[in-house]
Amino acid sequence: MINQEMCRWVFRTHVLDRAGALTSIASAFSNEGVSIDTIVGHGIEQRAGVDGSVVLTFYCSEANKDKMVRKVKRLSKVIRLEEHPYESQSLRKSALIRCNRQLKPRDVVGETAFLTSELVKSDAHGWTYLLAGSPSDLDPVLESLEAAGIIKDVIYSVLSL
Amino acid sequence: MSHGQLPPERLTRVTDLLEIAGRLSPSTAVLPGGHRVEDLRLVESARDHGFVDRIILVGQKDRMADAVKEAGIDVAVDDMIAADGEEQIAAATIKVLKAGGVDIVLKGDISTPVMNRYILPLAVRPTVSLATLFDAAPIADGRPMLLTDAGVTTVCDLKRMTDLVSNAVDVAQAVMGIERPRVAILSANEKQIASLPSTRMGLELASLGWQNAVVCGPLSFDLATDPASVAIKGMPDLPGALEVAGKADVLVCPGIDTANVLYKMIAALDKYGEASLASITVGFPVPYVILSRSDTLETRLASIALCAIYARRRPQDFLKPGEHADD
Numbered sequence: 076m077i078n079q080e081m082c083r084w085v086f087r088t089h090v091l092d093r094a095g096a097l098t099s100i101a102s103a104f105s106n107e108g109v110s111i112d113t114i115v116g117h118g119i120e121q122r123a124g125v126d127g128s129v130v131l132t133f134y135c136s137e138a139n140k141d142k143m144v145r146k147v148k149r150l151s152k153v154i155r156l157e158e159h160p161y162e163s164q165s166l167r168k169s170a171l172i173r174c175n176r177q178l179k180p181r182d183v184v185g186e187t188a189f190l191t192s193e194l195v196k197s198d199a200h201g202w203t204y205l206l207a208g209s210p211s212d213l214d215p216v217l218e219s220l221e222a223a224g225i226i227k228d229v230i231y232s233v234l235s236l
Numbered sequence: 237m238s239h240g241q242l243p244p245e246r247l248t249r250v251t252d253l254l255e256i257a258g259r260l261s262p263s264t265a266v267l268p269g270g271h272r273v274e275d276l277r278l279v280e281s282a283r284d285h286g287f288v289d290r291i292i293l294v295g296q297k298d299r300m301a302d303a304v305k306e307a308g309i310d311v312a313v314d315d316m317i318a319a320d321g322e323e324q325i326a327a328a329t330i331k332v333l334k335a336g337g338v339d340i341v342l343k344g345d346i347s348t349p350v351m352n353r354y355i356l357p358l359a360v361r362p363t364v365s366l367a368t369l370f371d372a373a374p375i376a377d378g379r380p381m382l383l384t385d386a387g388v389t390t391v392c393d394l395k396r397m398t399d400l401v402s403n404a405v406d407v408a409q410a411v412m413g414i415e416r417p418r419v420a421i422l423s424a425n426e427k428q429i430a431s432l433p434s435t436r437m438g439l440e441l442a443s444l445g446w447q448n449a450v451v452c453g454p455l456s457f458d459l460a461t462d463p464a465s466v467a468i469k470g471m472p473d474l475p476g477a478l479e480v481a482g483k484a485d486v487l488v489c490p491g492i493d494t495a496n497v498l499y500k501m502i503a504a505l506d507k508y509g510e511a512s513l514a515s516i517t518v519g520f521p522v523p524y525v526i527l528s529r530s531d532t533l534e535t536r537l538a539s540i541a542l543c544a545i546y547a548r549r550r551p552q553d554f555l556k557p558g559e560h561a562d563d
Contacts (some may be wrong), residue, residue: 095255098255099251099252099255101252102251102254102285103251103534105281106532106533106534106537107533107534108533110486141509142508142509144509145373145508145509145510146509149249149251149371149373149510150251150511151248151249151251151252156404156425221396
């Protein structure tokens with residue numbers, strides 16, 4: 076029985092020529108009708124032709140994810156691919172947020188663990204925090220802080236492995 | 237190659253066709269039966285990738301206008317040519333082709349026999365044939381190869397087969413960047429078997445003194461594509477075997493039925509994510525893409541890219557329109 080339940084997945088690809096790899100990976104997903112949620116290229120040097128990595132997140136069934144693994148691995152600019160369920164504890168996500176009040180310990184309790192929480196600065200614009208944890212812990216916290224009107228803005232959020 | 241240009245880079249993956257085509261000057265495409273939304277989205281995607289710029293649609297006026305609106309694409313009013321009925325659409329497309337300035341024909345919502353009946357008199361080569369570029373993970377370590385002819389040439393006598401090889405060699409040179417392609421004439425056995433005519437055909441084709449290719453036949457599929465099979469079974473005692481066996485760039489099937497079955501197998505691998513393919517019809521003044529709705533979007537887009545590359549790099553064709561009439 077093929078599992079058709081829609082799940083969120085993360086691919087981390089090690090690539091040659093990040094710019095070209097971003098295009099060919101995006102094209103492979105588009106051709107298969109799978110929408111990419113987020114896509115980020117990482118690398119020390121910001122020029123084409125050097126090694127780097129591309130991290131992307133997307134929703135689809137496990138069968139479609141397996142097909143995308145095969146498709147992406149066959150792209151000439153992709154050297155290696157790691158796949159993870161979005162809930163994987165080996166994934167880390169961090170977010171820099173500006174709040175309209177100081178956060179309390181109970182504000183940063185994730186589903187499985189406390190988030191790493193660090194006050195970066197406080198000034199007339201509010202309190203700026205760096206939060207970090209697994210995506211499955213951090214995302215619900217960000218959602219509840221947003222719903223409660225505590226977050227003024229998310230300065231950035233980034234996924235890493 | 238005699239194009240007065242640098243030789244093209246060696247192709248390593250079929251999916252790279254999109255990037256390579258995008259680096260060349262963009263093509264003008266005419267779309268007979270251009271009133272189907274999915275076809276318009278496809279050519280718009282080709283435009284997004286940068287290998288098509290102008291799109292000329294030929295189709296039913298109202299359906300064409302509705303499709304353009306639904307697809308949300310930008311087509312100049314002068315590039316929407318109204319024609320009612322398949323015969324008129326085909327005739328109007330030929331008029332556009334004869335006027336010049338078109339690089340690619342993409343068959344849209346029009347029956348293939350009707351379009352072919354109108355376009356065949358324009359053939360500039362003695363034989364029109366389909367060449368399919370593919371790479372498949374389980375075959376030859378995934379390196380790209382050409383397969384011919386899975387869909388056009390039904391009569392496979394020595395003359396036709398010679399033409400198929402010539403057409404495929406041109407595509408291999410222009411698109412795959414291989415100066416002297418290694419061509420395998422496929423059969424079920426590498427020995428001469430009287431009850432298996434394709435074995436004789438293979439040897440005859442291989443003995444024609446090819447200058448721009450190394451042709452070897454008859455070769456079975458595994459001996460053509462897999463060095464490990466050559467190691468196990470031994471090098472066939474055939475002219476050209478040392479260069480071609482296990483390393484073929486072009487696979488020439490003994491007939492359309494074999495080629496078509498092989499094509500469909502590769503298409504099935506494509507749908508599983510283990511292969512990519514793209515096809516081109518060679519022999520007309522411009523490359524002709526016969527799109528199939530059962531092909532994946534990736535295959536259809538790659539086929540347009542393949543044609544765009546061939547349109548820019550192809551050798552000079554050797555007949556003028558109208559000189560050929562034997563198909």
